[in-house]
Amino acid sequence: MFNVTKKSIQWGNETLTLESGKVARQADGSVIATLGETSVMANVTFAKQAKPGQDFFPLTVHYQEKYYAAGKIPGGFFKREARPSEKETLTSRLIDRPCRPLFVEGFKNEVLVMATVLSHDLVNDSDIVAMIAASAALTISGVPFMGPIGAARVGFSNGQYVLNPSVDDMHNLRANPEQRLDLVIAGTKDAVMMVESEAYELTEEEMLGAVKFGHAAMQPVIDLIIDFAEDCAKEPFDFQAPDYSALYGKVKAAGEAQMRAAFAIKDKQERTSAISAAVDAIKAALSEEDLADINLGSAIKKLESNILRGDVVSNGIRIDGRDTKTVRPIVCETGILPRAHGSALFTRGETQGLVVTTLGTGEDEQIIDALHGNSRSNFLLHYNFPPYSVGEVGRVGSPGRREIGHGKLAWRALQAVLPAPTDFPYTIRVVSEITESNGSSSMASVCGGSLSMMDAGVPLKAPVAGVAMGLILEDDGKWAVLTDILGDEDHLGDMDFKVAGTENGITSLQMDIKVAGITPAIMEQALAQAKDGRLHILSEMNKALSAPQGFSEYAPKIETMSIPTDKIREVIGSGGKVIREIVETSGAKVDINDDGVIKIASSSADAIKKAYDMIYSIVAEPEEGHIYTGKVVKLVDFGAFVNFFGKRDGLVHVSQIANKRLNHPNEILKEGQEVKVKLLGFDDRGKVRLGMKMVDQETGEEIVGEKKEKEESAEG
Template sequence: MFNIVKKEMEWGHDTLTLETGKIARQADGCVIATYGETSVMAAVTYAKQPKPGQDFFPLTVHYNEKYYAAGKVPGGFFKREARPTEKETLTSRLIDRPIRPLFVDGFKNEVLVICTVLSHDLENDPDIVAMIAASAALTISGAPFRGPIAGARVGFVDGEYVLNPSVDDMQGLKTNPEQRLDLVVAGTKDAVMMVESEAYELSETEMLGAVKFGHEQMQPVIDLIVNLAEDAAKEPFDFQAPDYSALLDRVSQIGEQKMRDAYGILDKQARTNAVSAAKEAIKAELSEEELEDPNLGTALKKLESKVLRGDVVKNKKRIDGRALDEVRAIDCEVGLLPRTHGSALFTRGETQGLIVTTLGTGDDEQIIDALHGNFRSNFLLHYNFPPYSVGETGRFGPPGRREIGHGKLAWRALQAVLPSATDFPYTIRLVSEITESNGSSSMATVCGASLAMMDAAVPLKAPVAGVAMGLVLEDDGDYAVLTDILGDEDHLGDMDFKVAGTEEGITSLQMDIKVAGITPQIMETALAQAKQGRQHILDEMSKALTQGRTEFSAHAPRIETMQIPTDKIREVIGSGGKVIREIVETSGAKVDIQDDGTIKIASANGEAIQKAYDMIHSIVAEPEEGKVYRGKVVKIVDFGAFVNFFGKRDGLVHVSQIENKRLNHPSDVLKEGQEVWVKLLGFDDRGKVRLAMKMVDQETGEEKSDEEKTGEEA
């Protein structure tokens, strides 16, 4: 009934298994990849005919996690998986980026890749397993895919690279000083296709070494996929790339000079309009048959690419006249918005980001419900890219995949320099509003966010800057690496290589390739050039702020922390939360109690914080023998007076300890409600508190000297 093909190998610390032929047999290709006890099923289907008039390649990748994979029931009201989580969206992009460039040029049939996590052992992250499964499914599907690819995760501990570190190792990256890198690299047998990483100030040499290590370690996986395909691959799809060389020659003959003139305009909007006008002028001279050719759009884009790429590689001339390693003009401004906790406007050429910092309390932390468990995040970064930033109309609504991906890239770049939660007990939320865009808005977000946090008095370890590098690679091997690429250089070039970091090292790196991979030499050149660009940007940023502010905004909350014994938490909360509600209502401060006894008290009003602190302290603290306290007489009896002197703690002042003379009755000198100074003498055999008034000056609260005590007795 089944024609099962199964291959396996030892890879790193676990066994990797690829299996096909049993499940989802109506898909063009389906492979279940298992690493340890983490299993992901990748199913591939593709249309056998393109849609009429289709002028782009419609590839869609979906990665989805099923809670049953980890033996969990989804949270929320409906108790079923709903819209994609951030992790699912990011992993979908992670798989899409290295496989997209490997489809044969001209293939415009719809392709759908669905990766489903079936089992998760809470040790091996499913994202690498899903990438391998997707590559294997495409390889055996018969689709015109020039793979296979493989992926690997690389850690860096004690100067040594680690293959596929565990989920816990990566989850605790910020709190684990030994682990300095979380890098995912994907590639073919000959070249690297994609890199995604967060790091703790690694040098360019260390980062390049990690990429090489990951590429070397994935080679046996590629061999395993090839081995599987030899036994299970379907017949290759009969696809012949369309020959539109005659149309391209005709378009070039008519419009090459028009396109060169258009790309000679420096202003982006004017250049965009001129390029559109050049295309219309070309179309006006074409025949009806040529206008109806479905490859016309491709031919026009090819002409654009030819004009741009030729000038860059042969003439070392860029669209805006810059040198290959030159960064656009930069302007930085902080403290723009009067009511926010921190703000910055970062402008680099025609790319601009308005970034705002908001400081919150523990109540503002994001609770993340993931397969490997629930956890909280106190650092949030949200990136918004409205249509007006590129002078267009269009979709405006919830964030798309691109916005989520760019926001996460900036988040990765900044997390390495954040203060620890114990030193800075705030939740930090950054919002990046991209107000203009002409290339590398994610790196503008990194730079602006660094300044905005410094403006909000967040004690960063060091400022962070980012720069996007580009590449134009010709068929003869000649190439040019571009610093701080424009939007057109990104669209028509071969690489988008984003590098962020401090003066000391790299904190994040992301690379996307549109050709069949790049060599280590090109990557080394790009990293070295990026370091120069990053340093230049940091110098420009320092003109706005050289270091973080020392004072918070008047509108930001202040947070004080205190530690109490865990067995006192119940007393602070009270029955049904009665005590904690009273503290909050009376003081006006927010109080957050954690399971380890850490209490965070937050308010923009310092007096409110102190009042809440004192109320909590009075509940959990123990009175000290020999110390003087201010108290209130709550009850008078024949043998003395009871005084409330420490929180809700009462003690007895015996009649003999009220004054240094004999009293007929305590009421001779005391009355209920009267405030007095008392000294704690100690505790009797039954634990009762013994207090004294006669040895304390009732006016000053100071304990009397031996001479004063002796004089009174005389």
């Protein structure tokens, strides 16, 4: 009944297996990839003809995590997997980005890739397995795909590169100082197609070494997919790339001069209007038959691309007049929003980000429900890209894949320099509002985020800046690397290479390639130019703010204290009664974790002190020889009971009340009276012995004569 194909290799410390022919047989390509005990099923379907008038390539990738894969039931009210999580969205992008450029040029049939996590062993991350499964499914489906691609995760620990480190190793790099890198790489046999990374100030040489290591490590996977496809691949889909050279000739003749003049305009809005006018002029000069050709859009884009690219490669001058290495003018401002805890306006050319930082308490941490378990995050970065930032009218809705992807890139760049939670016990939320965009708004978010957090008083280890690099790679082998690319250079170029970091090293690297890959020499030059650009941007940022500022008066103040874990129950009380009383009495927020770390937060220092003292009185033990302020709670014939330490009482014997004989304590004391007492010690039954006569009741200081007399008595 089943015609199963199954192939395996030993890859790193695990066995990698590809299987097809048993499940989802009506899909054009279906593969289950398994690494260890993590399994992902990828299914590919594609339309056998393009929709009429289709002028773009409609590739859709969905990566889905099923909670049953890890033996879990989803959290929340509905108990069903709902909208995509951040991890699912980011992994969908990881699959899409290296695969999209490898479809044959001109192919515009709809393609759907669905990757579903079926099993998760909590050791091998499912994103790498999903990328491999999708690559194999595309390769055997018959779709015109010039793959396969391989993928790998690379760590960097103790000076050594590590292939596919475990989920636990990568889960929280900030808490694991030995692990300095989480890099995901994808590529073909000959070239790297995509890089996504989170790093802890790696040098350019270390980062390039990681890319080379990952590309070499994925080669056995590519060989496995090829071997697998030889046994089960379907016949290639009959597709011939359209020849629109004649149409391109007409387009070029009709509008090259006007288009070239449009690209000579430096201002983005004026240039966009001029390009639009040139396109209209081209269409006006064409026949009805040419206007109906579905390749017209491709022909016009090719003309735009050739004009932009030719000028850069031939004379090194870009459309805004810069050379290939110059960064656009930068203006940085901080503290521009009076009630925000921290704010910055970062402007680089025609790209601008208003970035705002808000400080919160432990209650504001994000709870993340994932296959490998629940976790909490105290650093959040949200990126917003409204239509007005590019002068357009558009629908405004929930964050899309672009917003989530750009926000995560900026998050990765900045989290490497955050202080440890024990040193800075705040939840930090950074929001980047892109108010203008003409290239690399994600890197503007990094720069603005760094300034904004310092303005809020966050003690960053070092400022972080980011820059986007581009590439023009011609058919004759000539190429040019561009620093700080414009939107048009991104759209019509061959590479989007974003690098962020401090003066000491790289904290994040993201690369997307639109051609069949780049050589190590190109990447090495891109990293070198990116370093120069990053250092220049950092110097401009330092003119506005080079070190953390004081806290805003509107930000909560947080004080931490640690208590023994066996005291946690006493502080919380039965049903939370004690901690509620502390919060209500003091007016401060109190958060306790399982390790006994308590965070007390309030905008009022008095409220924090009151809560601190109340907790301290519960968990601390009184010390012999110390003087305390107490209250008389009961008088008896032989002395007075005084509440002196939290809820703890002790006895002041009648002989220890005053330096004279008393018949009864009520001769001097009355219930409710505040007194100063010294802890003399504990009797054989653990009862507390207190004294008053050796303490000055006005000042609370020990009477010197009493102290000296006691010392002499002890010596005798």
